[in-house]
Amino acid sequence: MSKPNGDVHCSEMQTRLQDTIQAQTFEALRRSAHAQKVAAKSVVWKDGMEQPEIGILCQGYLRFQRNGLDGRRQIVGLVVPGDIVGERVCRRSDMSLEAATDATIYWFDRKVYDALLRSDPLLRRKHYLNSMAQVDRLRWLTLMIGALRPNERVATLLLSGKFFMPWRAQSHDRGVLTLALNRRDIADLLATTPETICRTLKAFEKEGLIEMIDPVQVRVLDRAGLVARAALTEESAGLADIMQPHRAIETSAA
Incomplete structure (x- = not known):
């Protein structure tokens, strides 16, 4: 369901855009914007639909998904808060873009946006960096699935999750991660099963690496231990940073 222009919340746009583009560009985008509330599991785009x-x-959160040759759903990419929507990095004829959770998208008039891209170098820079962040996320996901075992992928997700899911830092290397995606989505993203996700989280908790506060909140207790379980070095663990669109989604400290 789309809302009229008057229901666009400027504070949300400011959080995502205003610090990185010119004030007049922000105002022009705000005037052309309309908000769309998308319910979880709704289709945002699929092949054959109007651009x-x-x-x-x-x-x-939105998910790019397709069905494999075995009929199983594959999540091949995520769109996270702050990402540009409409420039389909993952475009394939057998793919769709759906809402993984309830979501809010602010759409801009494409002619206005394209004109601003030509006139505002700061907007061009943001657009480029955002597109490259989505490409890097695809590369990292491909590497993770191709090179790591399922339990190593879960450990890597816990390390990188703070860059695209809510994270409440409690010290330099400790904090609480909120798993914003459901278990099935996480499993399909990591090419494993929900049962493996649950079993691995329980094993990590038993080892003292994490604490499951509740089914969606995970307290990271031992980052170095997770790095080891992910079969990464401290240096290569920094590759997890490319999962972020621009910065961590911080919530208030506990």
Whole structure:
């Protein structure tokens, strides 16, 4: 369901855009924007649908998905808060873009956006960096699935999750991660099963690496231990940083 321009919350746009583009560009985008509330599991785009306007995901998560030859769903990419929507990095004829959670997208008039891209170098830079972040995320996901075992992928997700899911830092290397995606989505993203996800989290908790506060909140207790379980070195663990669109999604400290 789309809302009229008057229901666009400037504070959300400011959080995602205003620090990185010119004030007049922000104002022009704000005037052309309209908000779309997307319910979880709703289709945003699939092959054959009209090309959507370009926009920015302000809240929630979207997933690029397809069915493999075995009929199993594969999540081949995520769109996270702050990402540009409408420039389909993952475009394939057998793929769709759906809402993994309830989401809010602010769509902009494409003609206005394209004109601003030509006139504002700061917007061009943001657009480029955002597109490259999505490409890097695809590369990292491909590497993770191709090179790591399922339990190593889960450990890597816990290390990189703070860059695209809510994270409440409690010290330099400790904090609480909120798993914003459900178990099935996480399993399909990591090419494993929900049962493996649950079993691995329980094993990590038993080893003292994490604490499961509740089914969606994970307290990271031993980052070095997770790095070891992910079969990474401290240097290569930094590759997890490319999962972020621009910065961690910080929430208030506990």
